[in-house]
Amino acid sequence: MRSPTKGARAGRAGAVPYLFLAPAMALFALFMALPIGYTCYLSLRRIKVSGLGLGKGARKEVFAGLANYAAAIGDGELWAGWLRVLGYGALVLTLMLGLALVFALMLDATHVRLARFTRISIFLPYAVPGVAATLMWGFLYLPSLSPFGDHRFLGADLVTFSMANVAIWGGTGFNMLVLYTNLRAVPREYYEAAKIDGASELAIALRIKIPLLVPSIILTTVFSVIATIQVFTEPTTLRPLTNTISSTWSPLMKVYRDAFVTGDLYSAAATSMVIAAISLVLSFGFLRIVKNHAFGEGR
Amino acid sequence: MRVNRLAVAAVAILAAALSTACSGGSEEPSAGAASQSAAAAGPVKLTYWTWVPNMDKIVAVWNQAHPDIQVTVSKQAGGDDAAAKFLTAAKAGNPPDLVQAEYQMLPSFVAADAVADIKAETAQVKGEFGEGIWSLVTLGTDAVYGVPQDSGPMMLYYRKDLFDKYGIKVPKTWDEYAEAARTVHKKNPKVFLGTFSSKDPGWFAGLAQQAGAQWWSISGDAWKVAVNDEPTKKVASYWGGLVKEGVIDGMPYFTPEWNKALNDGTLLTWPSAVWGPGVLSSNAPKAKGKWAIAPLPQWNAGENYSGFWGGSSTAVAAKSPNKAAAAKFAIWLNTDPQALKLLIDEGAIYPASVKGAALMTKAPDYFSNQPDFWQQAAAIGATARGFTFGPDVNVTYNAYKDAFDKAVAAKSDFTAAVQSMQDATVADMQKSGFSLAQ
Numbered sequence: 001m002r003s004p005t006k007g008a009r010a011g012r013a014g015a016v017p018y019l020f021l022a023p024a025m026a027l028f029a030l031f032m033a034l035p036i037g038y039t040c041y042l043s044l045r046r047i048k049v050s051g052l053g054l055g056k057g058a059r060k061e062v063f064a065g066l067a068n069y070a071a072a073i074g075d076g077e078l079w080a081g082w083l084r085v086l087g088y089g090a091l092v093l094t095l096m097l098g099l100a101l102v103f104a105l106m107l108d109a110t111h112v113r114l115a116r117f118t119r120i121s122i123f124l125p126y127a128v129p130g131v132a133a134t135l136m137w138g139f140l141y142l143p144s145l146s147p148f149g150d151h152r153f154l155g156a157d158l159v160t161f162s163m164a165n166v167a168i169w170g171g172t173g174f175n176m177l178v179l180y181t182n183l184r185a186v187p188r189e190y191y192e193a194a195k196i197d198g199a200s201e202l203a204i205a206l207r208i209k210i211p212l213l214v215p216s217i218i219l220t221t222v223f224s225v226i227a228t229i230q231v232f233t234e235p236t237t238l239r240p241l242t243n244t245i246s247s248t249w250s251p252l253m254k255v256y257r258d259a260f261v262t263g264d265l266y267s268a269a270a271t272s273m274v275i276a277a278i279s280l281v282l283s284f285g286f287l288r289i290v291k292n293h294a295f296g297e298g299r
Numbered sequence: 300m301r302v303n304r305l306a307v308a309a310v311a312i313l314a315a316a317l318s319t320a321c322s323g324g325s326e327e328p329s330a331g332a333a334s335q336s337a338a339a340a341g342p343v344k345l346t347y348w349t350w351v352p353n354m355d356k357i358v359a360v361w362n363q364a365h366p367d368i369q370v371t372v373s374k375q376a377g378g379d380d381a382a383a384k385f386l387t388a389a390k391a392g393n394p395p396d397l398v399q400a401e402y403q404m405l406p407s408f409v410a411a412d413a414v415a416d417i418k419a420e421t422a423q424v425k426g427e428f429g430e431g432i433w434s435l436v437t438l439g440t441d442a443v444y445g446v447p448q449d450s451g452p453m454m455l456y457y458r459k460d461l462f463d464k465y466g467i468k469v470p471k472t473w474d475e476y477a478e479a480a481r482t483v484h485k486k487n488p489k490v491f492l493g494t495f496s497s498k499d500p501g502w503f504a505g506l507a508q509q510a511g512a513q514w515w516s517i518s519g520d521a522w523k524v525a526v527n528d529e530p531t532k533k534v535a536s537y538w539g540g541l542v543k544e545g546v547i548d549g550m551p552y553f554t555p556e557w558n559k560a561l562n563d564g565t566l567l568t569w570p571s572a573v574w575g576p577g578v579l580s581s582n583a584p585k586a587k588g589k590w591a592i593a594p595l596p597q598w599n600a601g602e603n604y605s606g607f608w609g610g611s612s613t614a615v616a617a618k619s620p621n622k623a624a625a626a627k628f629a630i631w632l633n634t635d636p637q638a639l640k641l642l643i644d645e646g647a648i649y650p651a652s653v654k655g656a657a658l659m660t661k662a663p664d665y666f667s668n669q670p671d672f673w674q675q676a677a678a679i680g681a682t683a684r685g686f687t688f689g690p691d692v693n694v695t696y697n698a699y700k701d702a703f704d705k706a707v708a709a710k711s712d713f714t715a716a717v718q719s720m721q722d723a724t725v726a727d728m729q730k731s732g733f734s735l736a737q
Contacts, residue, residue, distance in 0.1 A: 047731055052517060055409070056412060142555060240498060241554050243498075261693055262693050263386055
């Protein structure tokens with residue numbers, strides 16, 4: 001009795017996990033592995049034109065080796081784009097996350113009036129689609145339409161700040177909500193104990209709340225880093241309004257330009273692989289550095 | 300309670316769907332077969348990508364008269380984006396059957412093998428178009444890659460009322476234009492005679508054409524690229540000088556700021572194309588009746604030249620399964636008198652067909668102050684000269700935007716921007732392997 005049932009059960013148990021995994025694996029293969037593989041394939045090819053390039057058969061796809069990668073890595077515009085995004089990202093990350101943290105702590109303080117209303121109104125900009133938000137701000141920035149007076153918000157020296165402002169306006173609410181939700185989960189007894197010990201609201205915020213929030217802060221930072229690397233909507237939407245944003249302002253804009261404006265899908269594929277590698281290194285690098293703070297406590 | 304009712308409803312719908320599905324499968328096999336055979340012999344279905352306003356109304360007239368060829372319009376954003384989308388769709392293998400192809404993009408479409416040669420189908424309508432326009436769809440080869448739809452000869456749009464107010468005459472030469480720019484800006488520092496748009500390479504190409512530029516040409520089996528030829532450099536340094544001097548503004552066209560300036564009288568001229576009235580009436584409705592047209596200022600007194608900004612053809616996709624039907628529609632749309640009338644009235648288009656000019660009698664509503672608008676436009680159109688477009692105009696145009704963005708912002712040398720357009724164009728063609736003549 002024992003041995004046959006055991007064998008049958010083990011066999012069934014062996015198949016069941018795969019069955020449960022199958023949908024996820026199928027989706028992963030279809031929508032992640034396959035496109036990445038195809039991009040990789042494209043990045044190793046190029047178009048070879050002969051003669052005038054007109055008419056049938058004048059244009060062939062050939063193997064290019066690593067030439068597209070060499071061109072992508074050797075392109076000064078790509079690295080200049082990274083520098084611009086770095087400056088923009090430094091602004092967005094510090095201001096947006098800083099504001100989100102301050103707002104979350106303020107809303108969580110003991111005596112707050114209109115907490116619900118304030119929370120919703122800070123969160124609301126997140127519900128505005130990026131393109132709509134950027135267009136709205138774009139109109140506000142144009143000197144002849146701006147209610148803020150005759151400043152060149154989209155001029156060479158201010159344009160990065162103007163773009164960062166759109167991202168901060170849109171993203172603060174979301175990050176605040178993540179932090180605030182985590183704060184609400186903290187047992188109130190901690191605060192009572194601290195108060196009995198004579199801690200002020202400020203001391204509670206600095207010594208209890210922020211240390212408890214560190215994992216969430218790291219999470220929101222990683223999300224924001226990834227979003228910043230992928231910045232595309234704001235500069236692309238503002239570009240028609242000003243002559244200070246080039247078609248290669250951010251790395252992803254360069255990919256878009258190569259693929260859809262100048263029609264070189266192969267260079268675009270190689271550049272996207274390079275960008276993917278850099279964002280992997282950046283986000284995992286950051287996680288590695290802060291790993292002990294974030295997830296080490298449980299062990 | 301509500302949940303329960305919802306569940307009941309869902310079950311009922313499901314049951315109904317199942318039962319109809321079953322009955323459809325089991326009881327009416329003959330009906331299914333009939334509809335299948337009808338589909339095989341049914342009307343040819345064509346899709347058409349265009350951004351001509353009200354094209355759906357024009358196509359409805361065709362569909363009514365041609366039950367066997369049914370065309371569906373898919374409205375596009377227009378310009379560079381539409382061209383990129385079509386090239387991508389063609390590469391992916393599911394392009395529309397018909398596409399609106401701007402003349403400067405047609406060589407790219409041909410080079411990507413995305414549009415069909417419709418020489419045989421269009422043989423009988425060749426005579427309906429002028430030679431200059433026809434060469435834009437043949438690219439100087441034996442093939443025909445589209446049916447010309449409209450053209451965009453350039454002219455000077457100006458604020459008649461404000462010209463009087465500031466005491467300036469309509470400039471006959473570009474020297475007079477520069478002088479007028481100085482006068483106007485001196486009288487009122489908030490007002491500019493014109494603006495140089497770093498976002499509109501097609502506009503700059505038209506001005507270069509007027510000056511006699513030849514950006515591309517074919518010599519033997521090789522391309523010759525001369526974006527930095529003398530006429531182009533002359534145009535660039537002229538505008539660069541005025542921008543640097545501060546008497547010509549640097550804001551791009553088609554922005555909210557520009558609309559405002561057109562409306563409130565802080566911008567007095569717009570060197571544009573014959574399709575300008577459509578733009579002005581939607582972007583500057585308040586200034587209706589205040590704008591007028593004149594020929595472009597000339598480089599040398601006594602000359603009479605213009606260039607082209609925009610204009611498109613109707614092309615048939617190389618991968619379309621119904622090329623003959625598609626070509627038939629394209630020919631009807633651009634040569635049939637009824638269609639031309641519709642294009643003029645509904646689409647606000649200046650038809651390329653020579654028959655079209657005779658149909659344009661009533662001036663556009665926006666220009667009701669200038670009843671001879673079309674006669675003037677036709678006279679100007681006859682003086683326009685174009686050039687051959689190369690196979691990577693998109694690269695050149697993108698380089699224009701990036702280089703002139705910087706040059707306008709820094710008020711630096713415009714001829715350097717022209718040089719970087721040339722360099723980008725040549726580098727791209729070399730990389731792809733085109734034969735280049737030196």
